[in-house]
Amino acid sequence: MRGGSVAVVGGSIAGSAFAGAAARLGAERVVVLERSPGRLEDRGLGICTHNDRFAELVDAGHVPPDTRRHRLTVRRWVTRGPAGGTGGAGGPDGRGRPLWVQPFPFHSHHWAVLWQTLRERTPEVVEYRPGTTVTAVGGDRGGAWTEQADGTRTPYDLVIGADGYRSVVRAAVCPEAAPEYAGYVCWRGSYDAALLDDLPGGAAAWPEEECATVCYPGGQVVLYRIPGLAPGSTLVNWVFYAPTPDWLRLDGPTAVAAGALSDEQLDGMREFAARQLPPYWAAVIARTPRERTLLQPVYDLAVPYRTAGRLLIGGDAATVVRPHNTSGAVKALQDAHTFELAGRRLGGRSWGPLLAAYDRERTPAGRELVDLGRSLGRAQVTAAPDWSVMDGAAMADWWQGQLSGGPGFGGHALGRAG
Numbered sequence: 427m428r429g430g431s432v433a434v435v436g437g438s439i440a441g442s443a444f445a446g447a448a449a450r451l452g453a454e455r456v457v458v459l460e461r462s463p464g465r466l467e468d469r470g471l472g473i474c475t476h477n478d479r480f481a482e483l484v485d486a487g488h489v490p491p492d493t494r495r496h497r498l499t500v501r502r503w504v505t506r507g508p509a510g511g512t513g514g515a516g517g518p519d520g521r522g523r524p525l526w527v528q529p530f531p532f533h534s535h536h537w538a539v540l541w542q543t544l545r546e547r548t549p550e551v552v553e554y555r556p557g558t559t560v561t562a563v564g565g566d567r568g569g570a571w572t573e574q575a576d577g578t579r580t581p582y583d584l585v586i587g588a589d590g591y592r593s594v595v596r597a598a599v600c601p602e603a604a605p606e607y608a609g610y611v612c613w614r615g616s617y618d619a620a621l622l623d624d625l626p627g628g629a630a631a632w633p634e635e636e637c638a639t640v641c642y643p644g645g646q647v648v649l650y651r652i653p654g655l656a657p658g659s660t661l662v663n664w665v666f667y668a669p670t671p672d673w674l675r676l677d678g679p680t681a682v683a684a685g686a687l688s689d690e691q692l693d694g695m696r697e698f699a700a701r702q703l704p705p706y707w708a709a710v711i712a713r714t715p716r717e718r719t720l721l722q723p724v725y726d727l728a729v730p731y732r733t734a735g736r737l738l739i740g741g742d743a744a745t746v747v748r749p750h751n752t753s754g755a756v757k758a759l760q761d762a763h764t765f766e767l768a769g770r771r772l773g774g775r776s777w778g779p780l781l782a783a784y785d786r787e788r789t790p791a792g793r794e795l796v797d798l799g800r801s802l803g804r805a806q807v808t809a810a811p812d813w814s815v816m817d818g819a820a821m822a823d824w825w826q827g828q829l830s831g832g833p834g835f836g837g838h839a840l841g842r843a844g
């Protein structure tokens with residue numbers, strides 16, 4: 427594969443990483459075709475990475491060690507608690523009855539900071555074409571092509587699909603694979619952490635290194651801080667797993683973008699939070715501006731194979747894992763790493779063996795992650811325990827039960843799966 431031309435469809439986390447990998451493997455021309463014409467960084471929220479997984483990616487040269495991120499050390503699980511029980515509805519500080527404090531060796535990132543970091547490190551040979559929507563792809567063992575809405579077809583030696591969960595490239599690689607709705611949604615929000623000072627108890631009630639997990643019957647909210655876009659700033663970031671709202675149409679895997687929720691839809695979510703959560707956390711959510719609140723249905727997707735002819739898929743195009751496992755970005759970077767490593771191992775002979783090696787290594791790894799995401803989702807949302815009877819010992823057992831046999835919370839170790 428030394429020399430040759432590569433098109434990468436999608437210029438987000440997976441797209442940037444694959445483009446860099448293809449360039450380092452010696453492709454002569456690497457073009458990233460990204461649908462979005464504007465600034466991707468305006469849309470991102472929080473992503474967490476396990477410290478060990480991040481260190482592996484630093485060692486492998488994908489991200490610099492000084493990538494701006496926020497340190498998390500503990501995960502505090504709380505619930506409203508039984509009326510009249512320890513802590514009552516909100517506990518003395520309104521933060522709920524503690525269930526368990528778990529070590530949490532993770533850092534949080536602003537999606538956009540991570541993405542910018544990857545883009546800055548992309549070799550110069552890579553050409554980004556924002557505002558370019560690919561409508562179809564195809565090819566055979568000898569080559570591949572992309573097509574745009576005006577019918578223009580461009581040939582390449584390889585087309586990489588990094589075009590997310592509604593992937594056009596996946597539709598050509600394995601048309602039978604489609605995301606499956608998990609049966610619940612996540613509402614998400616973020617805002618300047620300085621606004622916490624206005625809440626009763628203020629920002630001090632919630633330690634900076636603590637990821638809070640607030641459990642209620644039928645769901646949970648996960649809240650943590652992330653770095654802001656401006657160096658030195660910090661944002662609050664939350665993910666609220668909740669039942670499907672009556673108004674949501676699920677006629678395709680889609681999200682309601684930040685700023686697009688109506689007053690009624692937002693009020694409905696805030697009232698639900700006020701009924702279910704300890705007062706402090708309901709207030710943290712209610713503080714979120716409309717333009718920073720969005721809704722995503724939760725999906726699962728694992729493909730039976732990732733390559734066909736000279737087409738390849740990676741990142742969310744190949745595997746959509748429920749967010750409980752906090753492995754989305756790591757998994758995308760590991761896909762690109764495996765592709766690059768296989769290319770180096772095979773010494774630039776041809777694309778066929780490289781694609782076969784990538785498929786062999788990443789398809790089972792993706793499936794394991796999806797299975798773990800399902801197991802975590804069942805245990806924490808759709809078949810969650812009665813929180814009112816849980817204590818620290820019961821929580822620790824319950825947690826171990828969710829992980830048994832899986833790839834590990836936060837994703838596979840790079841050496842094992844990659």
Ligand SMILES: Cc1cc2nc3c(=O)[nH]c(=O)nc-3n(C[C@H](O)[C@H](O)[C@H](O)COP(=O)(O)OP(=O)(O)OC[C@H]3O[C@@H](n4cnc5c(N)ncnc54)[C@H](O)[C@@H]3O)c2cc1C
Nearest residue numbers: 436438439440461470471472537560589590741742754755
């Ligand atoms: C703007 C943005 C913000 C995000 N913010 C967060 C976040 O805050 N937290 C989080 O956990 N995850 C977030 N994600 C998702 C996260 O990036 C992924 O779950 C994970 O990192 C894997 O990324 P990916 O590159 O495989 O897929 P994605 O990040 O979904 O990227 C797919 C890319 O392909 C482009 N694309 C899709 N179809 C076409 C087409 N036909 N032609 C050309 N381009 C196409 C999309 O515009 C997008 O840029 C965000 C994604 C985007 C695009």
